[in-house]
Amino acid sequence: xxxxxxxxxxxxxxxxxxxxxxxxxxxxxxxxxxxxxxxxxxxxxxxxxxxxxxxxxxxxxxxxxxxxxxxxxxxxxxxxxxxxxxxxxxxxxxxxxxxxxxxxxxxxxxxxxxxxxxxxxxxxxxxxxxxxxxxxxxxxxxxxxxxxxxxxxxxxxxxxxxxxxxxxxxxxxxxxxxxxxxxxxxxxxxxxxxxxxxxxxxxxxxxxxxxxxxxxxxxxxxxxxxxxxxxxxxxxxxxxxxxxxxxxxxxxxxxxxxxxxxxxxxxxxxxxxxxxxxxxxxxxxxxxxxxxxxxxxxxxxxxxxxxxxxxxxxxxxxxxxxxxxxxx
Amino acid sequence: xxxxxxxxxxxxxxxxxxxxxxxxxxxxxxxxxxxxxxxxxxxxxxxxxxxxxxxxxxxxxxxxxxxxxxxxxxxxxxxxxxxxxxxxxxxxxxxxxxxxxxxxxxxxxxxxxxxxxxxxxxxxxxxxxxxxxxxxxxxxxxxxxxxxxxxxxxxxxxxxxxxxxxxxxxxxxxxxxxxxxxxxxxxxxxxxxxxxxxxxxxxxxxxxxxxxxxxxxxxxxxxxxxxxxxxxxxxxxxxxxxxx
Numbered sequence: 222x223x224x225x226x227x228x229x230x231x232x233x234x235x236x237x238x239x240x241x242x243x244x245x246x247x248x249x250x251x252x253x254x255x256x257x258x259x260x261x262x263x264x265x266x267x268x269x270x271x272x273x274x275x276x277x278x279x280x281x282x283x284x285x286x287x288x289x290x291x292x293x294x295x296x297x298x299x300x301x302x303x304x305x306x307x308x309x310x311x312x313x314x315x316x317x318x319x320x321x322x323x324x325x326x327x328x329x330x331x332x333x334x335x336x337x338x339x340x341x342x343x344x345x346x347x348x349x350x351x352x353x354x355x356x357x358x359x360x361x362x363x364x365x366x367x368x369x370x371x372x373x374x375x376x377x378x379x380x381x382x383x384x385x386x387x388x389x390x391x392x393x394x395x396x397x398x399x400x401x402x403x404x405x406x407x408x409x410x411x412x413x414x415x416x417x418x419x420x421x422x423x424x425x426x427x428x429x430x431x432x433x434x435x436x437x438x439x440x441x442x443x444x445x446x447x448x449x450x451x452x453x454x455x456x457x458x459x460x461x462x463x464x465x466x467x468x469x470x471x472x473x474x475x476x477x478x479x480x481x482x483x484x485x486x487x488x489x490x491x492x493x494x495x496x497x498x499x500x501x502x503x504x505x506x507x508x509x510x511x512x513x514x515x516x517x518x519x520x521x522x523x524x525x526x527x528x529x530x531x532x533x534x535x536x537x538x539x540x541x542x543x544x545x546x547x548x549x
Numbered sequence: 550x551x552x553x554x555x556x557x558x559x560x561x562x563x564x565x566x567x568x569x570x571x572x573x574x575x576x577x578x579x580x581x582x583x584x585x586x587x588x589x590x591x592x593x594x595x596x597x598x599x600x601x602x603x604x605x606x607x608x609x610x611x612x613x614x615x616x617x618x619x620x621x622x623x624x625x626x627x628x629x630x631x632x633x634x635x636x637x638x639x640x641x642x643x644x645x646x647x648x649x650x651x652x653x654x655x656x657x658x659x660x661x662x663x664x665x666x667x668x669x670x671x672x673x674x675x676x677x678x679x680x681x682x683x684x685x686x687x688x689x690x691x692x693x694x695x696x697x698x699x700x701x702x703x704x705x706x707x708x709x710x711x712x713x714x715x716x717x718x719x720x721x722x723x724x725x726x727x728x729x730x731x732x733x734x735x736x737x738x739x740x741x742x743x744x745x746x747x748x749x750x751x752x753x754x755x756x757x758x759x760x761x762x763x764x765x766x767x768x769x770x771x772x773x774x775x776x777x778x779x780x781x782x783x784x785x786x787x788x789x790x791x792x793x
Contacts, residue, residue, distance in 0.1 A: 225682065226665070407661055408661065409655050409659065409661070412648065412651055412652050412655055413652065413655070415641065415643065415644055415648070415652075416641050416644070416652040418643075419640075419641035419642055419643055419644060420639045420640070420641055420642075422603075422635070422639060423635065423639035423640075423641065423700075424641075424652065425622070425623040425624050425627075426601060426623050426624075426627060426632075426633050426635075426701075427624075427627060427652050427653040427656065427700060427701070427703075427704055428624050428627035428628050428653070428655075428656035428704055429624060429652065429656075430622075430624045431624075484643070
């Protein structure tokens with residue numbers, strides 16, 4: 222009786238493996254640095270949005286303050302490297318761990334809030350963190366941190382001549398975030414989170430400790446987002462508070478998942494693949510005119526999709542195969 | 550008789566100036582089906598929530614399976630063997646029927662494959678197996694009621710609290726519900742049910758406890774309870790009680 226379910230899980234895994242292989246081959250044919258740059262960003266946002274989706278999509282705790290964890294990852298890595306010479310790989314793990322701890326510390330008071338109040342709290346906390354970093358002299362304050370170039374190496378995770386290593390790391394990150402979600406989906410936590418999202422009272426009556434479930438989701442989500450932030454710091458090699466902790470990052474993490482299908486396995490990937498190239502392309506082709514045409518196009522698309530497909534783009538696949546699309 | 554499975558000792562619940570339960574002491578023995586009845590506003594749902602652990606009582610204590618559970622939260626009581634349904638159904642609407650039940654099964658089974666297997670068995674027991682892969686949101690109301698029961702049963706409760714699971718159903722659906730409750734008891738689960746529909750509940754329960762104005766009015770065999778003048782007056786007013 223569970224063959225249908227097991228088949229679907231296996232099919233998801235096979236599709237993901239195929240997509241990863243195809244994505245890995247793309248740079249062999251696409252040599253344009255500008256396009257490669259967009260691909261790196263797309264993969265990074267796919268990973269970030271997938272991580273955001275764990276807390277906000279599966280567990281239903283909508284956060285618009287995930288820029289905080291992104292920034293924490295970026296700053297931890299950059300500071301450890303520039304001040305103490307700690308390799309970015311360790312910085313990445315440290316950033317992830319610090320973010321996970323902070324996510325739980327913040328969750329402790331905030332998870333008592335429901336609905337809009339929780340969302341507002343996440344925005345406010347991220348803005349406070351931004352102000353703190355902007356005024357923290359040791360961390361470069363508003364000027365930020367220039368990560369010194371010490372030559373191309375995987376050990377220091379720096380590459381100046383080619384974007385390809387960043388591309389493959391971003392691809393690996395997207396795959397990891399997807400796999401973590403895939404694995405969590407059929408785990409105790411995955412079921413608890415969805416139960417908490419749909420009806421916390423009923424969940425509690427079935428033995429789910431709602432508060433702890435939210436804390437778990439927050440920790441996993443923050444950890445992965447911070448790793449993405451660490452990557453971004455290495456990728457751009459210069460960070461300042463606004464460029465890694467600004468509110469736009471919180472939005473850019475949420476939008477792909479919302480567009481593709483919030484609380485679904487494929488939503489964030491699909492959303493990122495459409496949204497991020499669109500953002501970049503509209504900016505370079507119709508932006509810069511001073512009339513904000515790129516933002517109009519961008520906004521119109523989001524409005525159109527959310528009106529036509531409130532469950533996200535993945536619901537199209539459900540309709541095509543004749544199933545109810547909402548389950549995934 | 551051995552110690553009761555559930556016992557409330559002098560339980561009070563006040564909401565501001567409103568006294569929802571005053572000095573309620575009831576007990577439910579192992580293997581019993583007990584009906585908790587009473588007119589609207591009698592404090593049935595409040596007592597129910599106190600037993601399920603939604604909120605602690607203002608005063609008094611609640612004993613379950615020989616232990617004091619008064620201050621334990623709902624999730625912990627579920628762990629100890631209290632399962633419940635909700636009067637207003639609270640399905641996990643975006644999840645499939647079987648996934649709804651898996652959430653309940655996970656408290657006793659950590660392996661996903663076994664939890665899924667267990668959930669499917671419970672669905673078969675409740676006559677919902679054919680609906681397993683449907684979204685909970687797509688069920689008709691009577692099926693949603695049964696899903697509530699299935700979900701609670703998946704937690705392998707010792708005591709099942711049913712909150713008006715038979716209310717608002719067609720006679721055929723209600724009869725199916727009654728059969729299900731009997732089947733549940735046959736597996737050794739104790740049942741405490743809140744109900745409005747007297748003619749359905751009375752043949753089903755071993756014992757009825759009547760609440761009125763937050764207090765226990767009468768308790769006893771269903772046939773005795775329905776003839777009790779105090780009960781008739783609580784339900785229908787004094788005029789009818791005189792004739793009884």
